Amino acid sequence: MDTLTHILATGLRTILDVLPIVVILLGFQVLVIRRMPPHPKRMAIGFLYVLIGLTLFLVGLEQALFPIGETMASQLTAPAFIGTPAEGGAVSVNWRDYVWVYVFAFTIGLSTTVAEPSLIAVALKAQEISGGALNAFALRMAVALGVAVGVAIGAYRIVSGFPLPYFILVGYVIVILQTLWSSRSIIPLAYDSGGVTTSTVTVPVVAALGLGLASTIPDRSPLIDGFGLIAFASVFPIISVLGYAKIAEILQNRRTARTRQEAYQHEQSLDKGNVS
Amino acid sequence: MPSALSDRLWRVEMSKSLKGFLSLITNAVRDLAPIVMVIAFFQIVILQQPFPNLGNVIVGLIFVVLGLALFIQGLEMGLFPIGENMADALARKGSLTALMGFSFLLGFGTTVAEPALIAVAAEAADVASVAGAIDDNPAARSDYAFGLRMTVALSVGIALIIGVFRILKGWPVHYLIIGGYIMVVVMTFFAPEEIIGIAYDSGGVTTSTITVPLVTALGVGLASAIRGRNPMVDGFGLIAFASLTPMIFVMMYGMVY
Numbered sequence: 001m002d003t004l005t006h007i008l009a010t011g012l013r014t015i016l017d018v019l020p021i022v023v024i025l026l027g028f029q030v031l032v033i034r035r036m037p038p039h040p041k042r043m044a045i046g047f048l049y050v051l052i053g054l055t056l057f058l059v060g061l062e063q064a065l066f067p068i069g070e071t072m073a074s075q076l077t078a079p080a081f082i083g084t085p086a087e088g089g090a091v092s093v094n095w096r097d098y099v100w101v102y103v104f105a106f107t108i109g110l111s112t113t114v115a116e117p118s119l120i121a122v123a124l125k126a127q128e129i130s131g132g133a134l135n136a137f138a139l140r141m142a143v144a145l146g147v148a149v150g151v152a153i154g155a156y157r158i159v160s161g162f163p164l165p166y167f168i169l170v171g172y173v174i175v176i177l178q179t180l181w182s183s184r185s186i187i188p189l190a191y192d193s194g195g196v197t198t199s200t201v202t203v204p205v206v207a208a209l210g211l212g213l214a215s216t217i218p219d220r221s222p223l224i225d226g227f228g229l230i231a232f233a234s235v236f237p238i239i240s241v242l243g244y245a246k247i248a249e250i251l252q253n254r255r256t257a258r259t260r261q262e263a264y265q266h267e268q269s270l271d272k273g274n275v276s
Numbered sequence: 277m278p279s280a281l282s283d284r285l286w287r288v289e290m291s292k293s294l295k296g297f298l299s300l301i302t303n304a305v306r307d308l309a310p311i312v313m314v315i316a317f318f319q320i321v322i323l324q325q326p327f328p329n330l331g332n333v334i335v336g337l338i339f340v341v342l343g344l345a346l347f348i349q350g351l352e353m354g355l356f357p358i359g360e361n362m363a364d365a366l367a368r369k370g371s372l373t374a375l376m377g378f379s380f381l382l383g384f385g386t387t388v389a390e391p392a393l394i395a396v397a398a399e400a401a402d403v404a405s406v407a408g409a410i411d412d413n414p415a416a417r418s419d420y421a422f423g424l425r426m427t428v429a430l431s432v433g434i435a436l437i438i439g440v441f442r443i444l445k446g447w448p449v450h451y452l453i454i455g456g457y458i459m460v461v462v463m464t465f466f467a468p469e470e471i472i473g474i475a476y477d478s479g480g481v482t483t484s485t486i487t488v489p490l491v492t493a494l495g496v497g498l499a500s501a502i503r504g505r506n507p508m509v510d511g512f513g514l515i516a517f518a519s520l521t522p523m524i525f526v527m528m529y530g531m532v533y
Contacts, residue, residue, distance in 0.1 A: 003335070013391070018486055020385035024378070025358060028366075032374045037361040046354020053346030054485060056339045064336025065311060068328070072318055081323070100322055104314075111310030117347050118488035120307070122515075124348075125356070125492050129507045164473055165464045172457045179450045188449045188512035192492070195483045195519030201311075203392060203481060224403065227473030230480040234519060 003063070010062070011055040018051065054200075057117065061201065069108065069205040074212040076101050098159050102152045105209060109151035109233060112202040113144035119196050126189055134189075138248075139241065143193045146240030147233045151206055154232035158213045158220060164228045171235035178242040183249065190241040194234040206233060300345035308340055351489055359493025360500075367501035372444075379440040382494065383518060384433035386487040393428055396481050397421040400474045400526075407470040409533065424529055431525035432482050435517035436491070442513065443498050446505055449513040456520040463527040471530030478526045479519040491515060 029037070037043065075081055081100075113119060123136035123143075157167055179187055206229050214226035319325055327333060366375045387393060401410070401417040401424070410416045442452060464472060483491075491514045499511035 020389050024381045024385045028378050033365040043354050046350045049346045049350025053343045056343030060336040060339030064333045107314040111314045114310050115307045118485045121489040185508045191516030192512045195515040196488050200485050227477050231476035234480040
């Protein structure tokens with residue numbers, strides 16, 4: 001019974017959340033376009049699926065994973081687990097004590113990104129448009145790796161207390177250098193993948209990790225240092241996707257070079273055969 | 277999207293719908309397995325604690341799998357076609373005002389009600405009152421949070437206008453984005469310190485699960501409908517703008533307020 005009311009409440013929230021979108025879409029359809037789209041019934045059913053699917057997804061996450069994930073984030077950052085003396089005064093924070101926090105940050109960033117529905121959507125679209133040249137699963141793995149590294153570095157930043165802008169600035173410089181060196185067809189998709197990674201699944205657990213870290217480490221304010229993990233998770237996927245595309249391109253070039261060389265050698269041996 | 281093709285896809289889909297749904301379920305299980313493994317590993321091996329309410333967790337996981345499968349199914353049937361059709365119809369209509377109006381409203385409308393943004397705006401108001409930027413009372417805080425939400429929603433609307441205009445013109449996305457990065461860095465020097473973390477995070481929270489497919493389909497649909505545009509080169513990039521402008525606007529908000 002409890003679950004049922006939870007589903008209904010979440011469903012209502014989802015509907016309220018998409019209401020503005022529905023109003024805008026219908027408004028433009030009726031007032032500006034004034035033409036029936038093909039398969040209106042199918043689209044409506046699809047939209048309904050999206051609403052029901054998202055509701056079930058959120059209810060399930062809230063019931064199964066978020067409570068444990070959030071408790072876990074605060075337990076792993078608690079002084080009792082880290083082993084530093086909690087009683088006040090001059091407690092020096094050694095960033096090496098937090099190894100499990102970084103491992104957690106990395107693995108949770110990786111695994112939540114793999115399950116992120118909006119990333120699945122963009123990856124499917126990219127695979128469709130590139131005619132299969134771009135593999136949706138590989139793209140998602142590249143993004144997930146970027147988020148994992150980003151969240152782990154972000155956790156290290158909170159522990160070490162270095163200012164956030166320096167890290168982001170370095171991230172931007174890397175992105176700009178990579179952009180100069182990348183093929184034009186991957187750049188927009190790579191930039192997009194920075195924004196799509198952080199939604200339904202990743203944000204709650206990662207935010208809990210940031211707040212947990214910032215509130216248990218001395219001299220950190222949860223209000224100021226707790227933020228910033230999401231920013232890391234949005235810059236690093238750009239780097240990893242551009243990097244993945246570059247590696248794929250180099251491997252592809254090498255393969256074509258090799259087949260070309262083999263064809264050339266084959267041709268030469270044929271020529272020799274003709275001469276003699 | 278030519279209707280003959282989508283018509284055929286529709287029929288194929290109907291005949292295979294059950295088999296297709298099973299494969300969606302399998303994919304959903306595969307996508308969720310890593311989170312379950314990570315959480316189980318940390319709970320059992322590192323923290324050495326039992327799983328609380330194992331029954332609840334299993335029921336929840338079944339919901340998650342079903343929900344993800346339904347969402348993906350609905351994405352292909354509903355959200356993508358809706359976005360692409362709107363883009364196509366607006367491109368055919370040829371009215372720049374209608375297209376820009378649609379882009380702005382889509383960005384503004386999907387962001388203003390976004391739960392993650394409402395949560396972040398409330399936290400930002402707490403930060404501002406602790407830092408002394410605003411009075412420490414509920415009315416001042418809710419004014420501040422409301423203003424911040426409007427700012428971010430406005431910035432996403434403007435982002436989509438810029439992004440759609442770029443698709444029409446065929447400008448390379450990276451000049452605009454790198455220009456945006458430079459603005460972010462420059463503004464970081466002038467913005468009050470306590471707003472910076474929130475500003476940087478606000479770029480990530482504005483793009484929700486329903487907005488992303490719609491906005492992606494809008495960009496790809498426009499790039500497909502306009503002659504001389506390549507969906508891969510010109511179609512993507514709208515999300516990138518939508519996650520960059522909020523950073524700039526939120527820092528501006530922190531400076532002005």
